[in-house]
Amino acid sequence: MNGEINGSLNMIGYGLAAIGPGVGVGLIFAAYINGVARQPEAQGRLQTIAILGFALAEALAIIGIALAFVLG
């Protein structure tokens, strides 16, 4: 084994790019948990909104992984 590392820098870039959506998804679910804790009866309504926000934030990470492969 030597100290050589092979691979594409794209994957490092993807890892960095995933930080943003990761923080975003965390914030969305934090807000959702807060909302349900304060008002449990609103869970049904909040759930849809939370999952929608999660899907939109996650889209960035998903576009990132697609581009990491495409531009490789």
Next chain:
Amino acid sequence: MRFTGADVLASEGFEPPGPADFDLPPIGPSSTFEMFGQSFYLGLTKPMLQIVMAGALVFWFFYAASKHRAMVPGKLQYVGEAGYGFVRNSLGRDIIGSRDFMRFVPYLFALFFFILLNNWFATIPFIQFPTMSRSGMVYALAALSWIVYNAVGIKKHGFGGYLKLQTVPAGMKGPILLLLIPLEFMSNILVRPFTLALRLFANMFAGHLLLILFALGGEYLLIHGSALVKPVGVVAWLLFIAIAFLEILIQFLQAYVFVLLNAMYISGALSDEH
């Protein structure tokens, strides 16, 4: 390039899995042809069989569940009704609104269970390949939903009215519209089908790739690693099992999100004002 177990054993270094692992060889007789600088199969592949199987299975299940309807439902009818009620109430009624959601329930219902089963094929033993990790399958679904929500909107508001609804945010006046109209057109008409398709495709693709990586990496560490790293291979396999369970959840969630967004787009196209 496909790796079989023997290849991995024979090769010296670890070959990480890549997009090539999703190019399954065709089943039965086939030929290849060249187009756009790529070679295409002309034959039957596993995802093709899976997508037909998913359609047939979903139809068969709900046909059987609704065949012998009774006031007091049996087990099968109960499961069928629970699934139908879930899509009808939480995806149809709550989002499209109680006025005209019933028109879209058959579409949303069929779409949800079709995608769900196709995603769960990634987990079901002996199949274990997500149909939607082949992007062509997803583009077709996204194109269908693009046609549906645009057609519904144009039918209700007329072509000009629909374009105005989708591109001019309510209450906006003046020169800012020069900036807003192209942006809204881009995001509401042009980009939506692509994000819709890419979300489902890339989730299934990345999830399956992750599982391949943990399985092959664990195997490599266990067999080719020195004595010190062999336990890491066992840890990798334990993580593989944990991630496989996480994937079941993600597969469900992605089917839900796909249909949720479809319903949102339809409700946006039907709304009178923003």
